Amino acid sequence: MQFSKWHGIGNDFIIVNGLQETAATIAKLQQQAAFFCDRHLGIGADGLIIVLPSEKADIRMKIINSDGSEAEMCGNGSRCFTRYVFENGLLLKRQMEIETLAGIIRTELVDGNDGNVIVRVDLGEPKLKRAQIPMQGDPNDTAVHVPIQIGEQTFYATAVSTGVPHCVIFVEDLKGIDLGVLGPKVECHNLFPRKTNVEFVKVVGKNEAIMKVWERGAGITMACGTGASATLVAAALNGLTERRAVIHLDGGDLSIEWDQNNRVILSGTATQVFQGKCEIR
Numbered sequence: 001m002q003f004s005k006w007h008g009i010g011n012d013f014i015i016v017n018g019l020q021e022t023a024a025t026i027a028k029l030q031q032q033a034a035f036f037c038d039r040h041l042g043i044g045a046d047g048l049i050i051v052l053p054s055e056k057a058d059i060r061m062k063i064i065n066s067d068g069s070e071a072e073m074c075g076n077g078s079r080c081f082t083r084y085v086f087e088n089g090l091l092l093k094r095q096m097e098i099e100t101l102a103g104i105i106r107t108e109l110v111d112g113n114d115g116n117v118i119v120r121v122d123l124g125e126p127k128l129k130r131a132q133i134p135m136q137g138d139p140n141d142t143a144v145h146v147p148i149q150i151g152e153q154t155f156y157a158t159a160v161s162t163g164v165p166h167c168v169i170f171v172e173d174l175k176g177i178d179l180g181v182l183g184p185k186v187e188c189h190n191l192f193p194r195k196t197n198v199e200f201v202k203v204v205g206k207n208e209a210i211m212k213v214w215e216r217g218a219g220i221t222m223a224c225g226t227g228a229s230a231t232l233v234a235a236a237l238n239g240l241t242e243r244r245a246v247i248h249l250d251g252g253d254l255s256i257e258w259d260q261n262n263r264v265i266l267s268g269t270a271t272q273v274f275q276g277k278c279e280i281r
């Protein structure tokens, strides 16, 4: 199997062209995703992306997390997917519509002013699912955050879906957050029937925030595109930022805008690291 290794500001993916593969081969690839993503026994990645044909859009992106679970969407992955598809001549369009399990997203290759290629992703409208438990405290509280109890600690969480579920928690001190302990507890909290990605965020300005992420099905990653997008929407909803901000992640920065048409636009880089070949067992 030929593959390409890409990353979107440190959130890394194995990309495979499945356009000419049989359904049986695609199924085998999906079953072995956790092996391919293993950083000791396999190639190593946060996820496996398979390029597939689409009857609804220009092309289809299948994204499998490193634990083998299939995600509906992937923001950083869609940037890598877009460059991979264009640069390998699979689709000679700088603007493309990509079918995902979360619906059709639109991406565009844009020449950045520093010579870098920037990929712009229109994630569509955010889904603001109120948590199942009623709002507590001031009934007129317009914020959409709800308390979430983790052990002795109470956090205030804002649930936003940007194609995949996110639980955004704003804190004053990120250093006090043990992501390896709190992340999985929130990911699997009974508030989230499909589990959730988890973001702990410190807002540092009306157009700037710092985000740490525990990803559903992948654990701590260096960045999460849909997570940065959910963070911007949650911060704007809670009156903490404007509707456009730079989100600082361990792997780099992402620019996010929640535009006047209620669409969330994510812009950032995508980088190919190497190509390789490995056996599908």
Ligand SMILES: N[C@H](CCC[C@H](N)C(=O)O)C(=O)O
Binding pocket: 011, 065, 070, 071, 072, 073, 074, 075, 076, 077, 164, 165, 197, 215, 216, 217, 218, 223, 224, 225, 226, 227
């Ligand atoms: N890293 C991805 C999110 C993957 C989502 C996956 N962790 C899940 O929700 O199952 C991103 O850049 O948006």
